[in-house]
Amino acid sequence: MNNWDELQESVGFTFKDITLLQTAFTHSSYVNEHRKEHLKDNERLEFLGDAVLELTVSDYLFKKYPDMAEGQMTKMRAAIVCEPSLVEFADSVHFSKYVQLGKGEEKAGGRNRPALLADVFEAFIGALYLDNGLAKVIQFLERVVFPKIDTGVFMETVDYKTQLQEIVQRDRDVLIQYDILGESGPAHSRAFEAQVVVNGQVLGKGTGRTKKQAEQNAAEFAVRQMMRN
Amino acid sequence: MNNWDELQESVGFTFKDITLLQTAFTHSSYVNEHRKEHLKDNERLEFLGDAVLELTVSDYLFKKYPDMAEGQMTKMRAAIVCEPSLVEFADSVHFSKYVQLGKGEEKAGGRNRPALLADVFEAFIGALYLDNGLAKVIQFLERVVFPKIDTGVFMETVDYKTQLQEIVQRDRDVLIQYDILGESGPAHSRAFEAQVVVNGQVLGKGTGRTKKQAEQNAAEFAVRQMMRN
Structure with missing residues (x-):
């Protein structure tokens, strides 16, 4: 041949x-x-x-x-x-x-x-x-x-909040909600804690130097957990 | 409606x-x-x-x-x-x-x-x-x-020598040739003259400060003539 x-x-x-x-x-x-x-x-x-x-x-x-x-x-x-x-x-x-x-x-x-x-x-x-x-x-x-x-694998270029949304969207009527649980530290190095709640269930928590980053980290935790299943 | x-x-x-x-x-x-x-x-x-x-x-x-x-x-x-x-x-x-x-x-x-x-x-x-x-x-x-x-109209983004080639390529076995006819002027402002010959026929002449530019101008002249017909 x-x-x-x-x-x-x-x-x-x-x-x-x-x-x-x-x-x-x-x-x-x-x-x-x-x-x-x-x-x-x-x-x-x-x-x-x-x-x-x-x-x-x-x-x-x-x-x-x-x-x-x-x-x-x-x-x-x-x-x-x-x-x-x-x-x-x-x-x-x-x-x-x-x-x-x-x-x-x-x-x-x-x-x-x-x-x-x-x-x-x-x-x-x-x-x-x-x-x-x-x-x-x-x-x-x-x-x-x-x-x-x-x-x-290419999802990694996409932010975690979007990833989470894409994963749970498979089931319709899903409500994703982010809560800021608290903040601490002095003004120049503030830390925030956030959680992500999907249909009433807490799927992840995260901390970050901005609210946005805390939410991203909460979403990342949830995505990694779900990928493992 | x-x-x-x-x-x-x-x-x-x-x-x-x-x-x-x-x-x-x-x-x-x-x-x-x-x-x-x-x-x-x-x-x-x-x-x-x-x-x-x-x-x-x-x-x-x-x-x-x-x-x-x-x-x-x-x-x-x-x-x-x-x-x-x-x-x-x-x-x-x-x-x-x-x-x-x-x-x-x-x-x-x-x-x-x-x-x-x-x-x-x-x-x-x-x-x-x-x-x-x-x-x-x-x-x-x-x-x-x-x-x-x-x-x-979009050909204008393409150089004239390429344009000319594309136009005459419709007929096969076409020979396009560029000749430098002469150069003049002092070293710091030299001028060249070129002609383009297609199948033995002179279709355009052009001058320029480099040989390449003179050839481009000769090709541009030929393209514009052909577009007019």
Whole structure:
């Protein structure tokens, strides 16, 4: 089995136009060293794939978190479609192995350069979109990207009060309430204590130097408790 | 005919879920003044619509300019999906008239605020996508956005040598060549003259303080001549 067959088997799709898949894995340094073959590098596919990822991830967040504010969704999307995350996704499907690199770039360790791997991942998404349409891209993301979102790991970019709201919103008619229990200390180093009450039950307490921070810490406690269950 | 029927007739689509269309045109100031009605503002739809626009415009550029480099496509996309352009698109379909605004925002002239109109345009795209899918969005853009791209107006963000290449690329096997014809003046204010030759025919000449600038000006001359025909 050649590399391209192996790759297609690994991602679970057969490309109608195999040159699209090959182009997605072709770095400009390889094109420069093989001028006579008139190859294309993956930069245009990366441009397209980036936009495909932005939309598919936005759509997923929009539907998964029906009450999340626009600003929070924007933060989460940025945490998902960013170099370190894209590298993780690329690694999870072993993309590094299939990249076509120039010799100089190979010697310089280019194959495992984060920016290069992130570009290849986006270019692959662009190629899949052109060859198979948006529905196939979503099928791929359902295996490689969305389960990661479901673990809640990208929620860490979102504040804890919002996280708690998103968790308990699954059950309707939930009332979340924050109480300031007290404050202490001199004016220049005041400390506040807050609690969060969900449907009448105290789920967390926290302290902080502002009321807002105390509430955040109470919410964080509640979120961590709930994640553990 | 009520406003929403009029709007749907004007955009050429009937929404299955009319509340999506209404939400797209609802500013947060209106929601704040009508708390009892439990309305949603258009911010989440704007988040989604922005990503839909990025993809549909990227896809269009990718296919329309098969030889354009990634960097140039990125510049063009930024010129298309930016506030002033979105306001123009929104104006061309008279969206301002249908926006639901709070009284304070209305008095402050919010109805014609560029940022507000750009947001409404994106929110409308988000609503159309949710209600009717990507194909319907593309149908709408084929009337409102893509013809504007076809006029070449957004090409102005792209350098003239690239523009010329894109124009003549329509015919295959075209050779574009730049010659430096001469230079003059003292070292501190040198002037160069260049010409651009396409398939053996001189299409433009230009001068500049660097060779590169002289070539750009020659290309600009050629592009403007060709646009006139």
